[in-house]
Amino acid sequence: MDRIQRQQITVVSVSIEAIALGVYLIRDAFGGVMRYYTSIMHLDALWYIPDAVALVCLVQFILQFIVRQRSVLAFLVLLQIILSIVLGYFMLGTANAAMSSFKMMLPVFVGFCFCDASLGSYRRLLAVIAATFYLSVIGVFLTKFYLMPWVGFKYESFGAVREAGRLWWAYGADDQRLMGFAADNTMAAFFILVSFAITSIRKSTIWNLAFGSIAVYAVVLTTSKTTLIVLAFYLLLLLVVRMLPESSRFATVRGIALWSFAAILVPFLMIWIASGTVAVPHTTLFSILDRINNSWQLPFVYLSQLMPIGLITGCGAGCFNYPQQLFSPLASYWVPVDNFYIGTYLMFGLPFVAFMVLVFRATFAATDVYKLTLLFVVNMFTITVLNYGPASGLLIIALSFSEVFSRRAAGSLHHRGAAILSDRDLVGRKKAVRYFGADAPRPA
Numbered sequence: 516m517d518r519i520q521r522q523q524i525t526v527v528s529v530s531i532e533a534i535a536l537g538v539y540l541i542r543d544a545f546g547g548v549m550r551y552y553t554s555i556m557h558l559d560a561l562w563y564i565p566d567a568v569a570l571v572c573l574v575q576f577i578l579q580f581i582v583r584q585r586s587v588l589a590f591l592v593l594l595q596i597i598l599s600i601v602l603g604y605f606m607l608g609t610a611n612a613a614m615s616s617f618k619m620m621l622p623v624f625v626g627f628c629f630c631d632a633s634l635g636s637y638r639r640l641l642a643v644i645a646a647t648f649y650l651s652v653i654g655v656f657l658t659k660f661y662l663m664p665w666v667g668f669k670y671e672s673f674g675a676v677r678e679a680g681r682l683w684w685a686y687g688a689d690d691q692r693l694m695g696f697a698a699d700n701t702m703a704a705f706f707i708l709v710s711f712a713i714t715s716i717r718k719s720t721i722w723n724l725a726f727g728s729i730a731v732y733a734v735v736l737t738t739s740k741t742t743l744i745v746l747a748f749y750l751l752l753l754l755v756v757r758m759l760p761e762s763s764r765f766a767t768v769r770g771i772a773l774w775s776f777a778a779i780l781v782p783f784l785m786i787w788i789a790s791g792t793v794a795v796p797h798t799t800l801f802s803i804l805d806r807i808n809n810s811w812q813l814p815f816v817y818l819s820q821l822m823p824i825g826l827i828t829g830c831g832a833g834c835f836n837y838p839q840q841l842f843s844p845l846a847s848y849w850v851p852v853d854n855f856y857i858g859t860y861l862m863f864g865l866p867f868v869a870f871m872v873l874v875f876r877a878t879f880a881a882t883d884v885y886k887l888t889l890l891f892v893v894n895m896f897t898i899t900v901l902n903y904g905p906a907s908g909l910l911i912i913a914l915s916f917s918e919v920f921s922r923r924a925a926g927s928l929h930h931r932g933a934a935i936l937s938d939r940d941l942v943g944r945k946k947a948v949r950y951f952g953a954d955a956p957r958p959a
Contacts, residue, residue: 531575532628533640535568536910539622543905544647544706545654546698551665565906569621576624580920588873589627589920595866596620596832603831603862606822607843615842616833622906626913630920634713634885641713648710648730654695655703655733666694692738702905704739705896708746709911712892716884720757723750740802745895752891765884772887775894776875779856782811782898806899810853814861817848829864836862837904855897855912870919877919889915 542549542565553561580589600620604613635641657663697703711730715723727750734743752771756764785807794804814835818825825834833839835858840849852858860867881887893902893912902908 543907612842615838622910704737704742
């Protein structure tokens with residue numbers, strides 16, 4: 516029996532979705548390095564290896580959830596994405612924009628393939644994620660003292676010239692924004708945040724305090740205020756959960772994940788309170804007020820002019836996203852939509868709202884502490900970040916949503932929202948409590 520169990524664990528650890536997440540993470544967390552060296556060595560095709568693996572995950576998603584499980588939701592989600600790519604083609608007007616939109620959506624299927632799987636069972640993937648955390652922190656520290664060769668390097672993608680990394684300053688020479696090995700400072704901070712959150716679950720409280728402090732300092736160097744706030748908040752909640760009785764920990768983690776969906780309403784609350792307020796440039800409040808007055812409102816103004824029905828149906832995959840910015844004649848209408856939920860609604864319309872209702876409903880039945888933790892992290896982080904680029908950002912979001920396709924999600928609400936748990940779910944719940952304990956063991 517032990518041998519069979521070890522074989523099963525091995526099969527899970529080398530599954531295609533784990534490989535896809537691993538290669539995406541390596542490529543994007545070290546995007547600046549990867550773009551520079553693949554270009555100068557004329558190996559640009561290597562950049563697209565994760566997308567090729569994601570295509571296999573798309574096939575797996577279709578076979579597993581649509582063909583075998585006959586999931587109506589999975590079929591509708593796939594159909595909606597296909598229709599949105601077609602709509603986006605007519606909206607944006609070029610084949611390059613459509614191809615870019617299709618590639619942009621591939622990581623979604625990688626994340627969805629983690630449905631009904633515990634991230635904690637992917638031993639090798641967890642090791643890759645932990646290594647990403649350590650190296651990302653080191654990269655930020657290195658770029659503080661050394662000018663790396665990939666900074667400012669320009670490359671061509673789908674006929675558009677892009678910049679792999681920039682060395683720039685927020686308000687002056689003493690506020691340098693560092694991107695480490697990543698392609699920009701926001702993504703460097705994001706990978707530190709996500710890899711720390713995943714790695715921290717099975718680590719001791721002492722490890723979390725020590726490396727959490729180092730992570731906070733590294734994020735300060737990137738000057739990503741959103742990431743700094745989310746990381747500090749996560750550390751505080753982690754300590755609070757660790758101080759609770761063991762029997763209460765998992766319920767608290769799931770409760771935090773559920774309450775984090777309230778972050779969806781934050782931009783609308785901010786618009787209601789501060790819309791029209793003008794801030795002085797190069798001040799702390801300028802970026803958030805710019806989002807309130809421009810980033811979160813102007814896309815709807817432009818959409819009402821270009822395609823009024825799009826306010827309900829969405830304007831297609833890629834609109835008001837980087838495919839429009841780089842490959843469309845409508846680039847002059849592009850606005851940086853710094854919020855995942857607003858940006859996704861613009862592309863998919865009301866069907867996305869219905870999908871998110873089901874995601875929230877499925878969270879009541881979720882038993883994987885990793886996915887619940889990531890739900891909190893991404894909901895907080897995406898208040899001011901679109902997170903469609905690089906691809907790993909969208910992949911992590913899709914992974915945290917993946918339980919929406921679980922069979923048990925259909926019966927997740929009962930007696931005023933209490934989850935119905937099977938024997939397998941209860942085992943997962945007990946493991947989650949143990950792994951989130953004060954002296955959490957390493958993967959076996």
